[in-house]
Amino acid sequence: MRGVRHEWGKLGLALAVLVLPALLSVSPARAGGASPDSTRHRILPLMGDLATKRGIELPLPLGAGIVYYHLARGIAVHDVRVGRNGAQPQSVSDFAQLSAHAKVDNLNAKLDAWILPFLNVYAIVGYIWNESETHVDVTLPPLLPGGQPRRKSMSVPTSLEGTVGGLGATLAGGYGPYFLTVDVNGAQADLGFDDRFKAVLTSIRGGWNGRAGGRPLRVWANFTDWNTDATVTGTVPDPDGGSLAFEVDQGPAYHETYGVGGQYAPTRHIELAADTGFDGHGGWYVALVPVFRY
Numbered sequence: 001m002r003g004v005r006h007e008w009g010k011l012g013l014a015l016a017v018l019v020l021p022a023l024l025s026v027s028p029a030r031a032g033g034a035s036p037d038s039t040r041h042r043i044l045p046l047m048g049d050l051a052t053k054r055g056i057e058l059p060l061p062l063g064a065g066i067v068y069y070h071l072a073r074g075i076a077v078h079d080v081r082v083g084r085n086g087a088q089p090q091s092v093s094d095f096a097q098l099s100a101h102a103k104v105d106n107l108n109a110k111l112d113a114w115i116l117p118f119l120n121v122y123a124i125v126g127y128i129w130n131e132s133e134t135h136v137d138v139t140l141p142p143l144l145p146g147g148q149p150r151r152k153s154m155s156v157p158t159s160l161e162g163t164v165g166g167l168g169a170t171l172a173g174g175y176g177p178y179f180l181t182v183d184v185n186g187a188q189a190d191l192g193f194d195d196r197f198k199a200v201l202t203s204i205r206g207g208w209n210g211r212a213g214g215r216p217l218r219v220w221a222n223f224t225d226w227n228t229d230a231t232v233t234g235t236v237p238d239p240d241g242g243s244l245a246f247e248v249d250q251g252p253a254y255h256e257t258y259g260v261g262g263q264y265a266p267t268r269h270i271e272l273a274a275d276t277g278f279d280g281h282g283g284w285y286v287a288l289v290p291v292f293r294y
Contacts (some may be wrong), residue, residue: 001090010236045114057216060268061114065291067124069106073283074099074253075132082162085242099253102132106164120170130160162191179218180206199228205261212264219262224277226255254279269293 038158042048044061051058082087108126115121133155140150168185183203188196207220229251238244259277266272273289 019137045117045119048117051117056117057269058117059114059265060293063110063112063122063271063291063293065110065271065289067106067108067110067126068288069108069285070287071104071106071283071285072102073279073285074101074281075250077252078249078251079247080249081247083245084238086245089245089247097137097192098134098248100132100134102130105129108164110289110290112291118172118226120172121168122168122170122185124168124185124187125165128161128162128164128191131157131192132160133157148240160191162189164189174209177209178207179209179220180204181220193232193234196234197228197230199226199230201228215267216265217262218264220260222259222261222275222277224257224259226252228252240257252283253277254281254283257283257285259285 042061045058048058048061053286074092077100079091079093080096080098081091083089104275106126106128108124110122110124112120134157136154136156138152138154140152142149164187166185166187168183170181170183172179172181174180181204183205184200186198186200188198190196201224203222203224205220205222210217210219228291229249232248232250233246235243235245255275257279261273261275263271263273269292271289271291273291274287275289276284276286278284
């Protein structure tokens, strides 16, 4: 048991690390003075001329940016299984219950392209730093028949880091000054366990297109579903000799977040965005996304 205590600390936080900042490219087409000279010789977006002929100003089709992301949230551990020296892992959840709270910082490079006036695709690659506090409650049988079970609690602080990469797509549309976007992205992170962690995030953002100082300004409300449940597997040395294999079923304590965000373009080539969300139970995130468009 003590041979995997520190590893459990890492396991309790691992799914939080998968919460990735694949912020959708909130740059839907907007009414305004389009610049024919800036789009005349461009291939992307396909069918872009149909939009510009109607006086719709499109963003420049290609983007390169940086995504900084901070996340704090709870992690639920549903089951823990341990096997020694090649034995089939068996559940120890009757004796040990785990929960964790993780703080994650993530820095990504992001490339995106508007393939159609209403379809953006993107790729991200980056690095994650994670700190967490994992709480372990252990219940052991009584020493004497008829005695009280023995209960012990401990908190295990841990840190973890690794690489992450992913792909995503955004559908965007609007009516008048209002817009709606739907974003789906898949990502995986290499955190040093047997398997890479995989996640699928779905976000919906609806808001208003306007201008400030003559430049585009967008504000929105958002909803995100975090489909990051996974089974963590690995093998660690047993201090008493041999090895211990573990399997942990875990995921976010709360899967949905709700929040607000905004984006401002001080020039045609620069976009600055911020996005935040809350799960209503103490979990939250904030993302900052500067992008250069060309």
